[in-house]
Amino acid sequence: MSQVLKNKLKEKIEGWRPRTARLTKEFGNVKIDEVTIGQVIGGARDIKCLVTDISYLDPFEGIRFRGLTIPEVLEKLPKVPGGEMPYVEGFFFFLLTGDIPSMKDVEEVAEEFKKRQDVPQYVFDMLKALPKDSHPMAMLSAAIVSMQRESIFFKEYEEGKLHKNDYWDPTYEDSLNLLAKLPRIASFIYRWKYKNGDIIPSDPKLDWGGNFAHMMGIPKPYDDVSRMYFILHSDHESGNVSAHTGHLIASALSDIYYSISGMVNGLAGPLHGLANQEVLKWIQEIYEKKGGNVPTEEEMKQFVWDTLKSGQVIPGFGHAVLRKTDPRYTAQREFCLKHLPDDPLFKYVDLLYKVVPPILLEQGKAKNPWPNVDAQSGVIQWYYGLREYDFYTVLFAVGRALGVCANIIWDRGLGYPIERPKSVTTDMLEEAAGIKK
Structure with missing residues (x-):
């Protein structure tokens, strides 16, 4: 089994840790922002209290993935032969490492996904047992959390032999295992719920995005639509509801299945993914x-x-x-x-x-x-014929999982602690505002 991506990621994480450790130890009291009452009451909007190097939302350039704008990402990453859009596999390599992958790198990640794509039968059985009118996002969330028993991180942590500097390793394995399965799970939900259970099997010759389009039963160029959609929706800093939910759950050392299931639940709200x-x-x-x-x-x-x-x-x-x-x-x-x-x-x-x-x-x-x-x-x-409104957010969730998994792997690699903001009372806010009698 190729370890090119994992070895490169290990090198990147170990090189990054001293930067984070120094900032915490030597400059932990340096102020970078001030918090207003409006921000406290208003959903913590714009409070600078999260860290991610994977994406940044520039007010005038839009989202930057690892420093590159969206047009730059779409231009520079290796493209699927005969298609207009980059490989999702290469994009994930880029999210994790910050490096533009070679075609060989892309092929190795694609091969990893193919090896890991088989979904346990109990997941399909569970989905079939749910009422047909269940929301597809609830079905996706349930499918993901049902696989928690597969978590390598959970098993190794329970054994008590896992050093905190190595938490990222089984998290990486869990992430690749889950991401490899998401196209099959999502397309199964679609075909089971909306197409009378007419399931289309995976095609091992196809890439991640192309195989998803194939299993959905939608012809070209929908494969490029899938690749584009997954890339564009993959990450959006850490503060939006879905990304932050995934980060927050993972900060408790919950495994990737719990974290991404929670991410899906946050994305299902009408003020976010809907x-x-x-x-x-x-x-x-x-x-x-x-x-x-x-x-x-x-x-x-x-x-x-x-x-x-x-x-x-x-x-x-x-x-x-x-x-x-x-x-x-x-x-x-x-x-x-x-x-x-x-x-x-x-x-x-x-x-x-x-x-x-x-x-x-x-x-x-x-x-x-x-x-x-x-x-x-x-x-x-x-x-392109996908006319079931409720399913659109499932597509969003499959893409968003790429960025959130990448962020959680890095969170574990750099040893970020459990999130625990401090609350205040309304009385305290009124006292700060000078209006408390």
């Missing part, structure tokens, strides 16, 4: 109101103004951090312009892209009037 289906529903409502006709720019402007004046928001626009168009949106838009330029729903998205930002700027309420990733992603899935 946003893309909300956008698509809204676009389709416009489509139906217009009788399937593509409106003019002036007609769309009027519709947007009417929506805002009625007290509603324009879904898919705005972002808590970004101050420009989300590069994840742009990457998907470019794909649409090439592969589905005449699709009516895409034409609606394209019109909204043109008319909404100036209107939101004129209205003066939006810090960021530009479209985010959710403004585009649902339309692509719908075009």
Whole structure:
């Protein structure tokens, strides 16, 4: 079994530890931020208290993976022969090491995933036992946590022989084992729930993203859609709900199965991972109101103004951090312009892209009037025949697991402690504000 990625990662972790140890020991009292009452009450927004070197959300450049922008990542990483998008396997190598992989590196990771992809039969039996109307995210979360018995980290920790500097090693093994299985689990849920249980077996010749598209039963170029979708949704700093949930659970030394199952549960909320289906529903409502006709720019402007004046928001626009168009949106838009330029729903998205930002700027309420990733992603899935809204977030979860697993491996490698923020009372806040009688 090849150990190229694992050996490279071991070298990177051991080289990084002295940096973290020195910062903690010599500079632990250096202040880098101040906390306001608004941040304390408002969900800890923008409080700088998490560390990750895997991704960073730049307000003007969007997400950077290991220092590279999304266009740079899509350009530099090795691409699947005959496809437009990089291998997901190579992207995972990049997330873990920060190095652009060679084609040989990619092939070795792909071979590792293929060796580990078999899903225990009890997982499928458990999924079949659930009511058919169970939400697919609940099914995915249950499938993942059901495999906790497979955890190598748990077994080695229980034996009491695992040194804390080596916690990352079995976590790495658990991560590869889980990631290798996710395409099969997710596609099984889809085919079982929506396609009368007509399960499509894995094709060992295909890459991770291509095999997922094959098992979903959706022809090319949906394999490139899958690769693009998984890469774009893989990581988004550590503070969003799904990433932070995974980090938080893992900080208690819970294994990767507990952690990623919890990540999925956080992603299932309507304020997080469900946003893309909300956008698509809204676009389709416009489509139906217009009788399937593509409106003019002036007609769309009027519709947007009417929506805002009625007290509603324009879904898919705005972002808590970004101050420009989300590069994840742009990457998907470019794909649409090439592969589905005449699709009516895409034409609606394209019109909204043109008319909404100036209107939101004129209205003066939006810090960021530009479209985010959710403004585009649902339309692509719908075009390629994946029309079950509830499943869209499962796709998000499969991609997000790549980044969260990579982060947890590094958390263990650098020995980050259990998370334990301190709470205050409302009385204390009122005293700090000078309004306490």
